[in-house]
Amino acid sequence: MLIENAAAAKTGFESLLCISMGVDVFASDWLHCDRISSYVARMVSHNRTDSVLYSNLMSSALNELLETAYRCHGERGELSCRVLRDGRYDRIELEIPSDDKARAFFAETAEVLARDDAAEQYRAALFADGPVDPRIGLLELCVDYAAKVQIEVFEAGAILLTAQFDLETEFAHA
Amino acid sequence: MRDTGQQPFSVRFDENNQEFAIAGLLRPQYERELGELIESFQKVLAAVRGTLYVNVKRLVRVNNVGFRVLSGLLVGSLEQRPDLRIEVVTSSVVGWSTRKFKALSRLNSRLAVAEYDNDFYPGQAFLEEGGFIPILRTQTQMTWQHERHVLPRHGLRPGMAVADICCGIGDFAVLAFKQFAPSRLVALDHSRSSLDYARRVAGEFGVHGIEYVYGDAAEMLLEDNQFDFVTCRHALQIFNQPELILAELVRVCKPGGRVYVTNEKISHCVGEPHGESIQWTYNELSRLFADFDMDLEFGPKSRRHLDRAGLADIKAECFMVTNLDGDPQGFASMIASWESLFANGMSERRGDDAAFREKFSQGFQDHIHAALHPTGYAGWPIWVASGKKPG
Numbered sequence: 001m002l003i004e005n006a007a008a009a010k011t012g013f014e015s016l017l018c019i020s021m022g023v024d025v026f027a028s029d030w031l032h033c034d035r036i037s038s039y040v041a042r043m044v045s046h047n048r049t050d051s052v053l054y055s056n057l058m059s060s061a062l063n064e065l066l067e068t069a070y071r072c073h074g075e076r077g078e079l080s081c082r083v084l085r086d087g088r089y090d091r092i093e094l095e096i097p098s099d100d101k102a103r104a105f106f107a108e109t110a111e112v113l114a115r116d117d118a119a120e121q122y123r124a125a126l127f128a129d130g131p132v133d134p135r136i137g138l139l140e141l142c143v144d145y146a147a148k149v150q151i152e153v154f155e156a157g158a159i160l161l162t163a164q165f166d167l168e169t170e171f172a173h174a
Numbered sequence: 175m176r177d178t179g180q181q182p183f184s185v186r187f188d189e190n191n192q193e194f195a196i197a198g199l200l201r202p203q204y205e206r207e208l209g210e211l212i213e214s215f216q217k218v219l220a221a222v223r224g225t226l227y228v229n230v231k232r233l234v235r236v237n238n239v240g241f242r243v244l245s246g247l248l249v250g251s252l253e254q255r256p257d258l259r260i261e262v263v264t265s266s267v268v269g270w271s272t273r274k275f276k277a278l279s280r281l282n283s284r285l286a287v288a289e290y291d292n293d294f295y296p297g298q299a300f301l302e303e304g305g306f307i308p309i310l311r312t313q314t315q316m317t318w319q320h321e322r323h324v325l326p327r328h329g330l331r332p333g334m335a336v337a338d339i340c341c342g343i344g345d346f347a348v349l350a351f352k353q354f355a356p357s358r359l360v361a362l363d364h365s366r367s368s369l370d371y372a373r374r375v376a377g378e379f380g381v382h383g384i385e386y387v388y389g390d391a392a393e394m395l396l397e398d399n400q401f402d403f404v405t406c407r408h409a410l411q412i413f414n415q416p417e418l419i420l421a422e423l424v425r426v427c428k429p430g431g432r433v434y435v436t437n438e439k440i441s442h443c444v445g446e447p448h449g450e451s452i453q454w455t456y457n458e459l460s461r462l463f464a465d466f467d468m469d470l471e472f473g474p475k476s477r478r479h480l481d482r483a484g485l486a487d488i489k490a491e492c493f494m495v496t497n498l499d500g501d502p503q504g505f506a507s508m509i510a511s512w513e514s515l516f517a518n519g520m521s522e523r524r525g526d527d528a529a530f531r532e533k534f535s536q537g538f539q540d541h542i543h544a545a546l547h548p549t550g551y552a553g554w555p556i557w558v559a560s561g562k563k564p565g
Contacts, residue, residue, distance in 0.1 A: 046385060056269050063235070
Protein backbone atom coordinates (compact mmCIF):
# COMPACT_ATOMS: atom_id res chain seq x y z
CA MET A 1 0.00 0.00 0.00
CA LEU A 2 1.29 3.46 -0.86
CA ILE A 3 0.27 6.45 1.23
CA GLU A 4 1.27 9.89 0.07
CA ASN A 5 0.47 13.49 0.80
CA ALA A 6 0.11 14.97 -2.61
CA ALA A 7 0.35 18.58 -3.69
CA ALA A 8 -2.60 20.48 -5.15
CA ALA A 9 -4.11 18.36 -7.85
CA LYS A 10 -7.19 20.12 -9.17
CA THR A 11 -8.28 23.68 -9.44
CA GLY A 12 -9.85 24.84 -6.20
CA PHE A 13 -9.40 21.53 -4.47
CA GLU A 14 -6.27 20.73 -2.53
CA SER A 15 -5.25 17.12 -2.28
CA LEU A 16 -5.02 16.04 1.37
CA LEU A 17 -4.25 12.37 1.21
CA CYS A 18 -3.93 9.56 -1.26
CA ILE A 19 -3.84 5.85 -0.55
CA SER A 20 -3.01 3.35 -3.27
CA MET A 21 -2.90 -0.41 -3.12
CA GLY A 22 -3.17 -3.37 -5.40
CA VAL A 23 -6.82 -4.12 -6.00
CA ASP A 24 -6.14 -7.80 -5.27
CA VAL A 25 -4.80 -6.88 -1.83
CA PHE A 26 -7.73 -4.57 -1.22
CA ALA A 27 -10.22 -7.25 -2.21
CA SER A 28 -8.58 -9.91 -0.07
CA ASP A 29 -10.38 -8.81 3.10
CA TRP A 30 -13.73 -7.04 3.56
CA LEU A 31 -12.38 -5.33 6.68
CA HIS A 32 -10.11 -3.23 4.47
CA CYS A 33 -13.13 -1.04 3.67
CA ASP A 34 -13.68 -0.28 7.35
CA ARG A 35 -10.00 0.10 8.17
CA ILE A 36 -9.19 2.41 5.25
CA SER A 37 -12.30 4.54 5.73
CA SER A 38 -11.63 4.91 9.47
CA TYR A 39 -7.98 5.79 8.94
CA VAL A 40 -8.55 8.27 6.13
CA ALA A 41 -11.48 9.89 7.95
CA ARG A 42 -9.43 10.42 11.07
CA MET A 43 -6.52 11.88 9.12
CA VAL A 44 -8.58 14.48 7.26
CA SER A 45 -10.98 15.48 10.04
CA HIS A 46 -8.76 16.89 12.79
CA ASN A 47 -9.14 20.50 11.69
CA ARG A 48 -12.88 20.42 11.10
CA THR A 49 -15.14 22.17 13.62
CA ASP A 50 -15.96 18.93 15.41
CA SER A 51 -13.26 16.45 14.46
CA VAL A 52 -14.90 13.40 15.99
CA LEU A 53 -18.32 14.00 14.47
CA TYR A 54 -16.79 14.82 11.09
CA SER A 55 -14.60 11.75 11.17
CA ASN A 56 -17.60 9.55 11.89
CA LEU A 57 -19.58 11.01 8.99
CA MET A 58 -16.61 10.92 6.65
CA SER A 59 -15.87 7.33 7.51
CA SER A 60 -19.48 6.35 6.86
CA ALA A 61 -19.50 8.01 3.46
CA LEU A 62 -16.09 6.71 2.37
CA ASN A 63 -16.90 3.23 3.58
CA GLU A 64 -19.89 3.07 1.24
CA LEU A 65 -17.71 4.07 -1.70
CA LEU A 66 -15.10 1.50 -0.81
CA GLU A 67 -17.69 -1.23 -0.34
CA THR A 68 -19.05 -0.43 -3.80
CA ALA A 69 -15.56 -0.75 -5.23
CA TYR A 70 -15.00 -3.95 -3.27
CA ARG A 71 -18.10 -5.52 -4.79
CA CYS A 72 -17.33 -4.49 -8.33
CA HIS A 73 -13.84 -4.05 -9.73
CA GLY A 74 -11.40 -5.45 -12.24
CA GLU A 75 -8.98 -8.17 -11.22
CA ARG A 76 -5.71 -6.31 -11.77
CA GLY A 77 -4.33 -2.88 -11.17
CA GLU A 78 -4.13 -0.24 -8.46
CA LEU A 79 -7.01 1.05 -6.41
CA SER A 80 -6.44 4.69 -5.39
CA CYS A 81 -8.37 6.69 -2.85
CA ARG A 82 -7.73 10.42 -2.83
CA VAL A 83 -9.33 13.04 -0.58
CA LEU A 84 -9.37 16.64 -1.76
CA ARG A 85 -10.64 19.75 0.02
CA ASP A 86 -11.89 23.15 -1.01
CA GLY A 87 -13.09 25.03 2.06
CA ARG A 88 -16.21 23.34 3.40
CA TYR A 89 -16.27 20.85 0.55
CA ASP A 90 -14.51 17.52 0.53
CA ARG A 91 -14.19 15.34 -2.53
CA ILE A 92 -13.33 11.67 -2.51
CA GLU A 93 -11.95 10.18 -5.70
CA LEU A 94 -11.71 6.44 -6.05
CA GLU A 95 -9.84 5.16 -9.05
CA ILE A 96 -10.94 1.58 -9.56
CA PRO A 97 -9.38 -0.92 -12.01
CA SER A 98 -12.08 -2.28 -14.23
CA ASP A 99 -12.98 -5.10 -16.57
CA ASP A 100 -15.95 -5.43 -18.92
CA LYS A 101 -18.29 -6.44 -16.10
CA ALA A 102 -17.22 -3.56 -13.86
CA ARG A 103 -17.47 -1.07 -16.71
CA ALA A 104 -20.97 -2.24 -17.49
CA PHE A 105 -22.00 -2.02 -13.83
CA PHE A 106 -20.67 1.49 -13.34
CA ALA A 107 -22.06 2.71 -16.67
CA GLU A 108 -25.49 1.49 -15.64
CA THR A 109 -25.05 2.97 -12.14
CA ALA A 110 -24.20 6.34 -13.66
CA GLU A 111 -27.54 6.26 -15.49
CA VAL A 112 -29.39 5.29 -12.31
CA LEU A 113 -27.78 8.12 -10.34
CA ALA A 114 -28.59 10.61 -13.07
CA ARG A 115 -32.31 10.17 -12.37
CA ASP A 116 -33.98 12.38 -9.80
CA ASP A 117 -35.57 9.65 -7.70
CA ALA A 118 -32.61 8.58 -5.55
CA ALA A 119 -34.70 8.53 -2.35
CA GLU A 120 -37.27 6.18 -3.85
CA GLN A 121 -34.59 3.96 -5.33
CA TYR A 122 -32.73 3.86 -2.03
CA ARG A 123 -35.89 2.88 -0.16
CA ALA A 124 -36.62 0.19 -2.73
CA ALA A 125 -33.09 -1.18 -2.38
CA LEU A 126 -33.46 -1.27 1.41
CA PHE A 127 -36.59 -3.40 1.28
CA ALA A 128 -35.97 -5.46 -1.85
CA ASP A 129 -35.88 -9.23 -1.54
CA GLY A 130 -32.69 -11.05 -2.40
CA PRO A 131 -29.09 -9.98 -2.14
CA VAL A 132 -28.02 -6.40 -1.48
CA ASP A 133 -28.02 -4.14 -4.52
CA PRO A 134 -24.32 -3.17 -4.84
CA ARG A 135 -25.25 0.42 -5.67
CA ILE A 136 -27.24 0.92 -2.45
CA GLY A 137 -24.38 2.81 -0.81
CA LEU A 138 -24.10 5.30 -3.67
CA LEU A 139 -27.84 5.93 -3.54
CA GLU A 140 -27.60 6.58 0.18
CA LEU A 141 -24.77 9.07 -0.31
CA CYS A 142 -27.06 11.07 -2.60
CA VAL A 143 -29.99 10.88 -0.17
CA ASP A 144 -28.50 11.15 3.33
CA TYR A 145 -25.28 13.05 2.64
CA ALA A 146 -26.49 15.26 -0.21
CA ALA A 147 -23.42 14.08 -2.09
CA LYS A 148 -22.76 14.76 -5.74
CA VAL A 149 -21.72 11.38 -7.04
CA GLN A 150 -20.09 11.11 -10.45
CA ILE A 151 -18.84 8.12 -12.36
CA GLU A 152 -16.43 8.34 -15.25
CA VAL A 153 -15.84 5.14 -17.17
CA PHE A 154 -12.72 5.07 -19.28
CA GLU A 155 -12.56 2.65 -22.18
CA ALA A 156 -8.93 1.89 -21.57
CA GLY A 157 -9.21 0.75 -17.99
CA ALA A 158 -9.97 2.60 -14.82
CA ILE A 159 -13.21 3.95 -13.44
CA LEU A 160 -13.21 7.21 -11.51
CA LEU A 161 -15.87 7.27 -8.80
CA THR A 162 -16.20 10.73 -7.24
CA ALA A 163 -18.31 11.90 -4.32
CA GLN A 164 -18.35 15.53 -3.23
CA PHE A 165 -20.11 16.82 -0.14
CA ASP A 166 -20.31 19.55 2.48
CA LEU A 167 -20.78 17.51 5.64
CA GLU A 168 -20.37 20.40 8.09
CA THR A 169 -23.25 22.32 6.56
CA GLU A 170 -25.37 19.30 5.81
CA PHE A 171 -25.12 17.98 9.35
CA ALA A 172 -24.98 21.31 11.19
CA HIS A 173 -27.15 21.11 14.26
CA ALA A 174 -29.93 23.65 14.66
CA MET B 175 -15.01 3.54 16.06
CA ARG B 176 -13.35 0.70 17.87
CA ASP B 177 -11.26 -1.80 16.03
CA THR B 178 -13.65 -3.94 14.11
CA GLY B 179 -11.31 -6.87 14.47
CA GLN B 180 -11.97 -6.99 18.22
CA GLN B 181 -15.62 -6.47 18.98
CA PRO B 182 -17.67 -5.19 16.04
CA PHE B 183 -20.96 -4.83 17.86
CA SER B 184 -22.93 -5.94 20.86
CA VAL B 185 -26.62 -6.28 21.67
CA ARG B 186 -28.30 -6.09 25.06
CA PHE B 187 -31.89 -6.29 26.20
CA ASP B 188 -33.14 -4.52 29.31
CA GLU B 189 -36.37 -6.25 30.17
CA ASN B 190 -37.48 -3.69 32.74
CA ASN B 191 -37.37 -0.86 30.22
CA GLN B 192 -38.15 -2.99 27.16
CA GLU B 193 -35.01 -1.59 25.62
CA PHE B 194 -33.04 -3.42 22.95
CA ALA B 195 -29.63 -1.75 22.62
CA ILE B 196 -27.22 -2.20 19.74
CA ALA B 197 -23.73 -0.75 20.12
CA GLY B 198 -20.50 -0.64 18.18
CA LEU B 199 -19.83 -1.16 14.49
CA LEU B 200 -22.17 -2.88 12.10
CA ARG B 201 -20.40 -3.22 8.79
CA PRO B 202 -20.93 -6.82 7.66
CA GLN B 203 -20.21 -8.06 4.16
CA TYR B 204 -23.21 -10.38 4.20
CA GLU B 205 -26.53 -10.19 6.01
CA ARG B 206 -26.06 -13.70 7.34
CA GLU B 207 -23.28 -12.36 9.57
CA LEU B 208 -26.00 -10.70 11.63
CA GLY B 209 -27.81 -13.93 12.40
CA GLU B 210 -27.34 -13.60 16.15
CA LEU B 211 -28.61 -10.05 16.16
CA ILE B 212 -31.69 -11.06 14.18
CA GLU B 213 -32.33 -13.98 16.48
CA SER B 214 -31.96 -11.82 19.60
CA PHE B 215 -34.33 -9.23 18.22
CA GLN B 216 -36.94 -11.82 17.34
CA LYS B 217 -36.78 -13.30 20.83
CA VAL B 218 -37.24 -9.83 22.30
CA LEU B 219 -40.10 -9.16 19.96
CA ALA B 220 -41.94 -12.20 21.22
CA ALA B 221 -41.60 -11.00 24.81
CA VAL B 222 -42.52 -7.32 24.63
CA ARG B 223 -45.85 -5.50 24.80
CA GLY B 224 -46.72 -1.87 24.10
CA THR B 225 -43.60 0.08 23.18
CA LEU B 226 -40.23 -1.44 22.38
CA TYR B 227 -37.30 0.96 22.70
CA VAL B 228 -34.44 0.33 20.29
CA ASN B 229 -31.37 2.12 21.59
CA VAL B 230 -28.82 2.91 18.87
CA LYS B 231 -27.09 5.74 20.75
CA ARG B 232 -23.82 3.84 20.68
CA LEU B 233 -24.24 2.28 17.29
CA VAL B 234 -21.38 4.30 15.91
CA ARG B 235 -21.20 3.13 12.32
CA VAL B 236 -23.42 0.97 10.19
CA ASN B 237 -23.14 0.15 6.52
CA ASN B 238 -26.09 -0.39 4.24
CA VAL B 239 -25.93 -4.16 4.57
CA GLY B 240 -26.41 -3.72 8.30
CA PHE B 241 -29.00 -0.98 7.92
CA ARG B 242 -31.00 -3.10 5.52
CA VAL B 243 -31.22 -5.79 8.17
CA LEU B 244 -32.23 -3.29 10.84
CA SER B 245 -34.80 -1.69 8.54
CA GLY B 246 -36.32 -5.05 7.76
CA LEU B 247 -36.49 -5.98 11.44
CA LEU B 248 -38.06 -2.69 12.55
CA VAL B 249 -40.58 -2.18 9.76
CA GLY B 250 -41.30 -5.90 9.38
CA SER B 251 -42.02 -6.39 13.08
CA LEU B 252 -44.53 -3.54 13.06
CA GLU B 253 -46.30 -5.09 10.11
CA GLN B 254 -46.54 -8.37 11.99
CA ARG B 255 -47.51 -6.80 15.31
CA PRO B 256 -50.27 -4.14 14.96
CA ASP B 257 -50.29 -3.80 18.76
CA LEU B 258 -46.65 -2.78 18.89
CA ARG B 259 -44.96 0.62 18.80
CA ILE B 260 -41.21 1.06 18.36
CA GLU B 261 -39.22 4.06 19.49
CA VAL B 262 -35.69 4.26 18.12
CA VAL B 263 -33.41 6.26 20.41
CA THR B 264 -30.57 7.87 18.46
CA SER B 265 -27.75 10.20 19.48
CA SER B 266 -26.94 13.52 17.88
CA VAL B 267 -23.29 12.80 18.66
CA VAL B 268 -23.13 10.05 16.05
CA GLY B 269 -24.29 12.38 13.29
CA TRP B 270 -25.87 10.11 10.71
CA SER B 271 -28.27 8.01 12.78
CA THR B 272 -31.23 10.31 13.35
CA ARG B 273 -31.57 11.14 9.67
CA LYS B 274 -31.24 7.53 8.63
CA PHE B 275 -33.76 6.11 11.08
CA LYS B 276 -36.21 8.98 10.59
CA ALA B 277 -36.60 7.88 6.98
CA LEU B 278 -38.00 4.62 8.34
CA SER B 279 -40.45 6.42 10.62
CA ARG B 280 -42.07 7.88 7.50
CA LEU B 281 -42.92 4.36 6.41
CA ASN B 282 -44.83 3.46 9.54
CA SER B 283 -46.49 5.86 11.96
CA ARG B 284 -45.88 3.46 14.86
CA LEU B 285 -42.13 3.82 14.41
CA ALA B 286 -40.86 6.96 16.17
CA VAL B 287 -37.35 8.35 16.44
CA ALA B 288 -36.18 10.26 19.51
CA GLU B 289 -32.81 11.98 19.47
CA TYR B 290 -30.92 11.89 22.73
CA ASP B 291 -29.29 15.28 22.65
CA ASN B 292 -28.60 18.30 24.81
CA ASP B 293 -30.92 16.95 27.43
CA PHE B 294 -28.13 14.56 28.43
CA TYR B 295 -27.98 16.16 31.85
CA PRO B 296 -30.96 18.49 32.19
CA GLY B 297 -30.31 19.00 35.93
CA GLN B 298 -27.16 20.87 35.07
CA ALA B 299 -28.75 23.35 32.72
CA PHE B 300 -28.52 26.16 35.23
CA LEU B 301 -24.74 25.63 35.44
CA GLU B 302 -24.38 26.24 31.73
CA GLU B 303 -26.40 29.34 31.20
CA GLY B 304 -24.53 32.23 29.67
CA GLY B 305 -24.24 34.33 32.83
CA PHE B 306 -22.05 31.77 34.52
CA ILE B 307 -19.31 31.85 31.89
CA PRO B 308 -17.32 34.78 33.35
CA ILE B 309 -17.16 33.09 36.71
CA LEU B 310 -16.04 29.81 35.19
CA ARG B 311 -13.16 31.72 33.62
CA THR B 312 -12.28 33.29 36.97
CA GLN B 313 -12.40 29.90 38.69
CA THR B 314 -10.07 28.36 36.12
CA GLN B 315 -7.63 31.27 36.37
CA MET B 316 -7.47 30.76 40.13
CA THR B 317 -7.14 27.00 40.08
CA TRP B 318 -4.59 27.16 37.24
CA GLN B 319 -2.10 28.94 39.50
CA HIS B 320 -1.98 25.69 41.46
CA GLU B 321 -2.66 23.11 38.78
CA ARG B 322 0.15 24.24 36.51
CA HIS B 323 2.48 22.94 39.24
CA VAL B 324 0.27 19.98 40.24
CA LEU B 325 -0.16 18.52 36.74
CA PRO B 326 3.50 17.52 36.20
CA ARG B 327 3.46 15.65 39.52
CA HIS B 328 0.63 13.58 38.08
CA GLY B 329 2.51 12.82 34.90
CA LEU B 330 1.60 15.48 32.34
CA ARG B 331 4.54 16.17 30.04
CA PRO B 332 4.98 18.16 26.82
CA GLY B 333 4.23 16.25 23.65
CA MET B 334 1.57 14.01 25.12
CA ALA B 335 -1.81 13.24 23.56
CA VAL B 336 -4.30 14.78 25.98
CA ALA B 337 -8.08 14.64 26.32
CA ASP B 338 -9.97 17.09 28.51
CA ILE B 339 -13.37 15.53 29.11
CA CYS B 340 -16.19 17.80 30.28
CA CYS B 341 -14.10 20.76 29.15
CA GLY B 342 -16.88 23.30 29.68
CA ILE B 343 -15.88 26.60 28.09
CA GLY B 344 -12.48 25.18 27.24
CA ASP B 345 -10.30 27.63 29.15
CA PHE B 346 -8.35 24.89 30.96
CA ALA B 347 -7.64 23.30 27.59
CA VAL B 348 -6.19 26.58 26.30
CA LEU B 349 -3.98 27.01 29.37
CA ALA B 350 -2.81 23.38 29.20
CA PHE B 351 -2.18 23.72 25.46
CA LYS B 352 0.03 26.78 26.00
CA GLN B 353 1.90 25.39 29.00
CA PHE B 354 2.38 21.76 28.02
CA ALA B 355 2.37 21.83 24.20
CA PRO B 356 0.57 18.51 23.75
CA SER B 357 0.92 16.62 20.48
CA ARG B 358 -2.88 16.44 20.39
CA LEU B 359 -5.54 17.96 22.61
CA VAL B 360 -9.16 16.92 22.34
CA ALA B 361 -11.59 18.86 24.53
CA LEU B 362 -15.05 17.31 24.82
CA ASP B 363 -18.24 18.65 26.35
CA HIS B 364 -21.98 18.07 26.07
CA SER B 365 -22.87 21.76 25.86
CA ARG B 366 -22.87 23.13 22.32
CA SER B 367 -23.02 26.72 23.59
CA SER B 368 -19.95 26.15 25.76
CA LEU B 369 -18.08 24.61 22.83
CA ASP B 370 -19.04 27.49 20.55
CA TYR B 371 -17.69 29.87 23.16
CA ALA B 372 -14.52 27.79 23.54
CA ARG B 373 -13.87 27.76 19.79
CA ARG B 374 -14.45 31.51 19.57
CA VAL B 375 -12.11 32.30 22.47
CA ALA B 376 -9.41 29.96 21.15
CA GLY B 377 -9.69 31.65 17.75
CA GLU B 378 -9.50 35.15 19.24
CA PHE B 379 -6.36 34.22 21.17
CA GLY B 380 -4.78 32.63 18.12
CA VAL B 381 -4.78 29.17 19.68
CA HIS B 382 -5.10 26.62 16.93
CA GLY B 383 -4.85 22.89 17.37
CA ILE B 384 -7.37 22.14 20.11
CA GLU B 385 -10.11 19.84 18.85
CA TYR B 386 -13.32 20.88 20.58
CA VAL B 387 -15.81 18.07 20.16
CA TYR B 388 -19.40 17.55 21.18
CA GLY B 389 -20.20 14.42 23.11
CA ASP B 390 -21.59 12.68 26.12
CA ALA B 391 -18.81 11.90 28.60
CA ALA B 392 -20.60 8.73 29.61
CA GLU B 393 -20.78 7.48 26.00
CA MET B 394 -17.94 8.98 24.04
CA LEU B 395 -17.18 8.32 20.39
CA LEU B 396 -13.45 8.63 21.05
CA GLU B 397 -11.55 5.47 20.30
CA ASP B 398 -10.00 3.18 22.91
CA ASN B 399 -6.45 3.69 24.17
CA GLN B 400 -5.83 7.03 22.43
CA PHE B 401 -4.54 9.42 25.07
CA ASP B 402 -1.52 9.61 27.36
CA PHE B 403 -3.28 11.90 29.81
CA VAL B 404 -7.02 12.22 30.33
CA THR B 405 -8.36 15.04 32.49
CA CYS B 406 -11.82 15.51 33.91
CA ARG B 407 -12.10 18.52 36.15
CA HIS B 408 -14.95 19.43 38.50
CA ALA B 409 -17.27 17.12 36.62
CA LEU B 410 -17.53 13.75 38.35
CA GLN B 411 -19.06 15.59 41.28
CA ILE B 412 -22.02 16.80 39.27
CA PHE B 413 -22.95 13.50 37.61
CA ASN B 414 -25.21 11.13 39.44
CA GLN B 415 -23.36 8.10 38.00
CA PRO B 416 -19.68 9.13 38.01
CA GLU B 417 -18.58 5.53 37.53
CA LEU B 418 -19.96 5.60 33.97
CA ILE B 419 -17.77 8.57 33.09
CA LEU B 420 -14.75 7.14 34.87
CA ALA B 421 -15.08 3.95 32.84
CA GLU B 422 -15.00 6.04 29.68
CA LEU B 423 -12.00 8.06 30.87
CA VAL B 424 -10.15 4.80 31.46
CA ARG B 425 -11.25 3.39 28.11
CA VAL B 426 -9.85 6.26 26.04
CA CYS B 427 -6.62 6.40 28.08
CA LYS B 428 -3.64 4.45 26.72
CA PRO B 429 -2.30 1.59 28.83
CA GLY B 430 0.39 3.24 30.94
CA GLY B 431 -1.30 6.64 30.60
CA ARG B 432 -2.96 8.49 33.46
CA VAL B 433 -6.48 9.66 34.27
CA TYR B 434 -6.52 12.93 36.23
CA VAL B 435 -9.59 14.26 38.05
CA THR B 436 -10.30 17.24 40.26
CA ASN B 437 -13.30 17.69 42.52
CA GLU B 438 -14.41 19.72 45.47
CA LYS B 439 -15.44 19.06 49.03
CA ILE B 440 -17.47 22.19 49.28
CA SER B 441 -18.23 21.93 53.00
CA HIS B 442 -14.51 22.46 53.59
CA CYS B 443 -14.59 26.00 52.25
CA VAL B 444 -13.20 28.19 54.98
CA GLY B 445 -13.12 31.85 55.94
CA GLU B 446 -12.36 34.18 58.80
CA PRO B 447 -13.81 36.34 60.22
CA HIS B 448 -17.36 34.96 60.54
CA GLY B 449 -16.18 31.38 60.20
CA GLU B 450 -19.33 29.83 61.66
CA SER B 451 -21.68 31.57 59.25
CA ILE B 452 -19.47 30.57 56.33
CA GLN B 453 -19.29 26.96 57.53
CA TRP B 454 -23.08 26.76 57.90
CA THR B 455 -23.68 28.04 54.37
CA TYR B 456 -21.25 25.62 52.71
CA ASN B 457 -22.69 22.70 54.64
CA GLU B 458 -26.08 23.74 53.32
CA LEU B 459 -24.67 24.19 49.82
CA SER B 460 -23.50 20.60 49.93
CA ARG B 461 -27.01 19.46 50.92
CA LEU B 462 -28.57 21.62 48.21
CA PHE B 463 -26.50 19.95 45.49
CA ALA B 464 -27.25 16.54 46.96
CA ASP B 465 -30.93 17.31 46.49
CA PHE B 466 -30.19 17.75 42.80
CA ASP B 467 -28.25 14.43 42.69
CA MET B 468 -24.84 16.09 42.69
CA ASP B 469 -22.09 15.34 45.19
CA LEU B 470 -19.97 18.39 45.98
CA GLU B 471 -18.28 16.33 48.70
CA PHE B 472 -16.76 14.07 46.03
CA GLY B 473 -13.14 15.30 46.31
CA PRO B 474 -11.70 12.92 48.93
CA LYS B 475 -13.72 10.06 47.45
CA SER B 476 -11.78 10.35 44.19
CA ARG B 477 -9.08 7.93 45.29
CA ARG B 478 -11.65 5.22 46.00
CA HIS B 479 -13.42 5.80 42.70
CA LEU B 480 -10.18 5.66 40.70
CA ASP B 481 -9.27 2.42 42.41
CA ARG B 482 -12.67 0.92 41.60
CA ALA B 483 -12.23 2.00 37.99
CA GLY B 484 -9.20 -0.27 37.79
CA LEU B 485 -6.48 2.37 37.91
CA ALA B 486 -3.16 1.76 39.63
CA ASP B 487 -0.44 3.93 41.19
CA ILE B 488 -3.08 6.35 42.46
CA LYS B 489 -1.86 9.74 43.59
CA ALA B 490 -4.08 12.13 45.54
CA GLU B 491 -3.52 15.56 46.95
CA CYS B 492 -5.35 18.74 47.83
CA PHE B 493 -4.71 22.41 47.22
CA MET B 494 -6.46 25.46 48.57
CA VAL B 495 -7.41 28.37 46.34
CA THR B 496 -7.33 31.45 48.56
CA ASN B 497 -7.73 35.19 48.58
CA LEU B 498 -3.95 35.39 49.06
CA ASP B 499 -3.20 33.76 45.69
CA GLY B 500 -3.35 37.02 43.83
CA ASP B 501 -6.35 39.23 43.33
CA PRO B 502 -8.73 39.00 46.35
CA GLN B 503 -11.40 40.68 44.24
CA GLY B 504 -11.35 37.73 41.85
CA PHE B 505 -12.03 35.38 44.73
CA ALA B 506 -14.79 37.67 46.02
CA SER B 507 -16.39 37.85 42.55
CA MET B 508 -16.43 34.08 42.33
CA ILE B 509 -18.24 33.80 45.67
CA ALA B 510 -20.68 36.54 44.62
CA SER B 511 -21.55 34.46 41.55
CA TRP B 512 -22.05 31.39 43.69
CA GLU B 513 -24.39 33.38 45.92
CA SER B 514 -26.41 34.52 42.93
CA LEU B 515 -26.53 31.09 41.34
CA PHE B 516 -27.08 28.96 44.40
CA ALA B 517 -28.82 31.16 47.01
CA ASN B 518 -31.01 32.98 44.53
CA GLY B 519 -31.33 30.28 41.91
CA MET B 520 -31.06 26.69 43.04
CA SER B 521 -32.31 27.32 46.57
CA GLU B 522 -35.38 29.09 45.24
CA ARG B 523 -35.94 26.29 42.76
CA ARG B 524 -35.82 23.78 45.61
CA GLY B 525 -38.57 25.78 47.32
CA ASP B 526 -36.60 27.19 50.25
CA ASP B 527 -38.31 30.00 52.15
CA ALA B 528 -37.06 33.56 52.32
CA ALA B 529 -35.62 33.21 55.83
CA PHE B 530 -33.48 30.24 54.79
CA ARG B 531 -32.29 31.97 51.66
CA GLU B 532 -31.36 35.09 53.63
CA LYS B 533 -29.24 33.07 56.05
CA PHE B 534 -27.84 31.06 53.15
CA SER B 535 -26.82 34.26 51.36
CA GLN B 536 -25.25 35.67 54.49
CA GLY B 537 -22.61 32.94 54.56
CA PHE B 538 -21.57 33.84 51.01
CA GLN B 539 -21.50 37.52 51.99
CA ASP B 540 -19.30 36.67 54.97
CA HIS B 541 -16.99 34.68 52.70
CA ILE B 542 -16.70 37.71 50.42
CA HIS B 543 -16.02 39.89 53.46
CA ALA B 544 -13.30 37.48 54.60
CA ALA B 545 -11.71 37.54 51.14
CA LEU B 546 -11.55 41.32 51.01
CA HIS B 547 -10.75 41.94 54.69
CA PRO B 548 -7.18 43.28 55.15
CA THR B 549 -6.38 40.49 57.61
CA GLY B 550 -9.03 38.01 56.47
CA TYR B 551 -8.58 34.55 54.94
CA ALA B 552 -10.88 32.81 52.51
CA GLY B 553 -10.29 29.41 51.00
CA TRP B 554 -11.78 26.98 48.48
CA PRO B 555 -10.22 23.49 48.60
CA ILE B 556 -9.78 21.30 45.52
CA TRP B 557 -8.93 17.61 45.57
CA VAL B 558 -6.76 16.16 42.84
CA ALA B 559 -6.36 12.47 42.09
CA SER B 560 -4.83 10.52 39.24
CA GLY B 561 -4.24 6.91 38.42
CA LYS B 562 -2.34 4.88 35.85
CA LYS B 563 -4.10 2.59 33.43
CA PRO B 564 -2.51 -0.85 33.77
CA GLY B 565 -1.00 -2.63 30.82
